[in-house]
Amino acid sequence: MGNRVIANLTTKPGEKLELVRVTKRYGSIVAVDGIDLTVPGGTYCCILGPSGCGKTSTLRMIAGHEAISDGEIVVGASVVNGLPPARRGTAMMFQNYALFPHMSCLDNVAFALKMRGIAKDARHEAAGQMLGMMELADYAERLPAHLSGGQQQRVALARALITEPQLLLLDEPLSALDPFLRIGMRAELKRLQRTLGISFLHVTHSQEEAMALADLVVVMNEGRIAQAGSPRELYNAPTSEFVARFIGGHNVIRLHDKPYALRSDRITVTPQGESEVRSVEFLGNSVKIGLVSPHGALTATQSDSAFFSAPLNPGDAVGVSWRQDDLHPLA
């Protein structure tokens, strides 16, 4: 689908999104606690966090589906706090797609145009083109229930994009797909975002998804932003124990009562020493080794060639070491 989209959707530089001390309270519970965030136009931004961290509330406040308790949401140059979704320049793709089950795909995609009062012929033509771009032209007259999960998702995407939003909001868009489709769709999303030049705001609990897609990863925890940055920044220099653990691939160790992050592929495992191998997992191009060391439980990864040149078994005594540079102090 991706490449042909260029032809019809005018590529504008996307608008900037700004959150200023945005807060969401449900009674006495604070779901989102005064977060500040700037997403430059044309950014693929992933909001990452465990369930209950406030990421979905944040997305829904930006979308206009949740009232904002405090703070300001700015899209482009205007504060959109009180505006209905359709006037924010945003569009949302729902987790379960939320396609109207009684309408054909064509009518689903044309829905927002119908609401704007555009005549039937005109809106059907526009929706037909949009479906064509998504390679769904043959399915225009079908009901959503008669489509596969991946096709339904493309209809939902077409329905969201028909209003030419400045910001597309995606709520766990890939979680309903099977793993193979998920990886394929992930690439499509990224390509679509590049082509359209608008910002995508993608909520996910999968760090792998966020790493693969995002220009900007925002890790949230307990209603606050734990860390925001490019995937590389995050992975190379997590600033807190939570981030180091959540994005994976890191060990958190305590030296002189201070926590440090240490990438598991930076640990060198040597024969003989004070540590013991507990588990060995073969992951294809790498091998994950679970260890018990004087610093606590550690995970080390080695390339498969390195591992199999001197294989280890659970119970083997080994030594562990790392370069001082690879230790990142945590807050």
Add this chain to the structure above:
Amino acid sequence: MTRLARYSPYFLALPFALVFLAFFVVPLVLVVVVSFWDYTEYSIIPDFILTNYAEMFEGCLARLPDLCTTFATYLSTLKFVVLTWFFCLIIGFAVAYYLAFCVSSLHMQIVLFLICTIPFWTSNVIRMISWIPLLGRNGLVNEGLISAGLIEEPIEWLLYSSFSVTIAFVHLYALFMVVPIFNSMMRIDRSLIEAAYDGGANGWKTLTNVIIPLSKPGIVIGSIFVITIVMGDFLTVGVMGGQQIASVGKIIQVEMSYLQFPAAAANAVVLLMLTLLIIVAMTRIVDIRKEL
């Protein structure tokens, strides 16, 4: 084992099939058969004649555009059907909408739903006649209006009129509309309403574009309940109409009381056919199978 397993669904269906056969199919077939029988003042005679049907519509076509008794009665019954259906639909939809979308907690929904059913703990007749002290010539409504100085003479059409019959019908059967519509509405995924809002729909457009189309199966099922009940009713029309208003059910009851079973059976068959036609027409509009 495998042979038994193959037939086990049929065994499981058997008890209900027997009940259905004994209490529905057999009586219905008997009614159809008897409708072709002959009768005198004191006996019914097995036969195959069409006289019962012919008498029912005797002179009806010749007298058009004037209405014969049968046509006038059917028309009067249909009038009540349409009025009752219309008001039950409006009230039923509104109540169901409130329960399904405006009440947010499931607990509260259940409580309010039970409150809706409380009137059904008393019999139809009691609920019906309780309107009489309210609507009568010296009833609460008239007394109230007179003492408020709004009218000088009591309003006569409040009781024993089409008005009181319609009120009683709507009161008795509105819940039959609430339940299936509520059921349909509870199946509507809430994210669809958000998706409509996201697409720029206001409340009214969401209602007409999303909620009403998706509530259609419930509307049709509720309509079938209300229409079939009102079509065959003779009690409510009798009590609330002061025995002055004709209905098809009333004709059948009178014929039964004169032991004219074949004539009553013929009337019943015609009524059944008409009701079935209406239901078939409604199910043509909406496929209710997916709701069952």
